[in-house]
Amino acid sequence: MQFEVLATCHTTKARVSRMKLAHGVTMLPTFMPVATQAAIKGLTAQQVEALGVTLILNNTYHLNLRPGIQVLKDVGGAHKFQGWNHNLLTDSGGFQLVSLSKFTKITEEGALFASPFTGEPTMLTPEESISIQHAIGADIIMQLDDVVSSLTTGPRVAEAMARSVRWLDRCIEFHANAGRKDVQNLFAIVQGGLDPVLRDECLDEMIKRRDGVAGYAIGGLSGGEAKDTFWRIVKQCADKLPFDRPRYVMGVGFAEDLLVCAALGVDMADCVFPTRTARFGVALTFNGPLNLKLSKHATELGPIDDRCPCPTCRDGVSRAMLHHIVTLETVAAHAVTQHNITFQARVMGGARDAILQGTFPTYLRTFFANYFGEDGYPEWCVNALRSVGVDLLEGKPEAKVVQGDGAKWEYSDAS
Ligand SMILES: [Zn+2]
Structure with a gap:
């Protein structure tokens, strides 16, 4: 090595x-x-x-x-x-x-x-x-x-x-x-x-x-x-x-x-997690996980993420289509798995670029604001990043902080 x-x-x-x-x-x-x-x-x-x-x-x-x-x-x-x-x-x-x-x-x-x-x-x-x-x-x-x-x-x-x-x-x-x-x-x-x-x-x-x-x-x-x-x-x-x-x-x-x-x-x-959750119909995005089984996706004609370079999003496979087949047809697991692996690679690739450019603290603040901003920042993430000099709450007096692991999930409304 x-x-x-x-x-x-x-x-x-x-x-x-x-x-x-x-x-x-x-x-x-x-x-x-x-x-x-x-x-x-x-x-x-x-x-x-x-x-x-x-x-x-x-x-x-x-x-x-x-x-x-x-x-x-x-x-x-x-x-x-x-x-x-x-x-x-x-x-x-x-x-x-x-x-x-x-x-x-x-x-x-x-x-x-x-x-x-x-x-x-x-x-x-x-x-x-x-x-x-x-x-x-x-x-x-x-x-x-x-x-x-x-x-x-x-x-x-x-x-x-x-x-x-x-x-x-x-x-x-x-x-x-x-x-x-x-x-x-x-x-x-x-x-x-x-x-x-x-x-x-x-x-x-x-x-x-x-x-x-x-x-x-x-x-x-x-x-x-x-x-x-x-x-x-x-x-x-x-x-x-x-x-x-x-x-x-x-x-x-x-x-x-x-x-x-x-x-x-x-x-x-x-x-x-990213591949398993894909098979259960959950697509990972920078705004948090999307549960494609939810009926709200049935009429959404856009892709999971229109900025995602994965084959599923790039070819414009709609959330409505994925909702229609997810957990029913194997091709849905395949489509969402490609997306989720790409998401993980984008999170880490973005981190590498930011570290190289000297902008990693900003990258962290932006990621967490998009991912958790509305629902509240997990307290453990705030504590962990403060220990290495990054304050996720800086300039955000209104920000909400939540206890627990903070994983943000959309629960299914479909049986
Ligand atoms: Zn994608």
């Missing part, structure tokens, strides 16, 4: 970086669409490429089950298997083991789970996770970590953090011995739950191991914790992580979360 910070924001901690991997250059900060089963739901690899996306995520757990490692090895890796010529990141498989299997038991050796095929006890060790990711061949691979929900409290959080450090050592050693270090880039995952002391300890230990890792992820968040806690942990981690390594917050995809994280110094994020 070649990683170079090209510009930093004069006010916030945001930066623009160029990350060169074996399958090309990805500019950061960026949002990574999730292709769980080696396919972005609703789009071909060529369509994803045509949207300008250069980095997507595959799930190791799912690819290991189906098609299985032998098929991936025989075909020459997941890039070839899915016809994707750009950069690819795989997770370690640990998160799905814990979230999908109620029988998973964590031991020092690894995660013991019941095989979904035979029910036999099967062990995923840190070495095995890296070995599977070698067969998949992603440009960025993740360490196996001991994952606990962000809502877990007590000694289990400290145990999981310390074990994640020990498992990182095993991943680093296995990866180095396999001779894949120059082709595939291993990321560490900072754990420690919502406890700043544990996070700090984990950061110290993982930063000591920087020679063995190409980048760092901030894990264990986006699991239902209070957003005001979420951003403080992200900030703590981003502030301490090495400047010369990419920083990745896992499981983040709402536009406001992406921009707050970028302002705190985060470079990468992933989430199934």
Whole structure:
């Protein structure tokens, strides 16, 4: 990996970086669409490429089950298997083991789970996770970590953090011995739950191991914790992580979360949200999400967003048409997914341009005013951005501030 910070924001901690991997250059900060089963739901690899996306995520757990490692090895890796010529990141498989299997038991050796095929006890060790990711061949691979929900409290959080450090050592050693270090880039995952002391300890230990890792992820968040806690942990981690390594917050995809994280110094994020919500009929826009199922869209002849360059908006597909077919015809999922991936790319591309031009604080104020202005600014976003010198409420004495996560949704009036 070649990683170079090209510009930093004069006010916030945001930066623009160029990350060169074996399958090309990805500019950061960026949002990574999730292709769980080696396919972005609703789009071909060529369509994803045509949207300008250069980095997507595959799930190791799912690819290991189906098609299985032998098929991936025989075909020459997941890039070839899915016809994707750009950069690819795989997770370690640990998160799905814990979230999908109620029988998973964590031991020092690894995660013991019941095989979904035979029910036999099967062990995923840190070495095995890296070995599977070698067969998949992603440009960025993740360490196996001991994952606990962000809502877990007590000694289990400290145990999981310390074990994640020990498992990182095993991943680093296995990866180095396999001779894949120059082709595939291993990321560490900072754990420690919502406890700043544990996070700090984990950061110290993982930063000591920087020679063995190409980048760092901030894990264990986006699991239902209070957003005001979420951003403080992200900030703590981003502030301490090495400047010369990419920083990745896992499981983040709402536009406001992406921009707050970028302002705190985060470079990468992933989430199934924009593609999943598209299939449920929600189009993302700079004025907030639009629920196309609502009957008010039945007679709207304009596109989702007339300034959007995505194929759906560019070809003038009307909101009335999308309302007519959304959640009923697969082509609607396809049309709205292209739009939503483009929206995420515009949010992050706009952030990169603004950081380069020295106008990122203005970009943030404009985005939040358009997105939340009428309904009220989420208090956690106001607090988070104030911590890096941007006051969303500056010059807006009438502005409304709302508690909670602030996600703004139009609920369906259709059955
Ligand atoms: Zn569009």
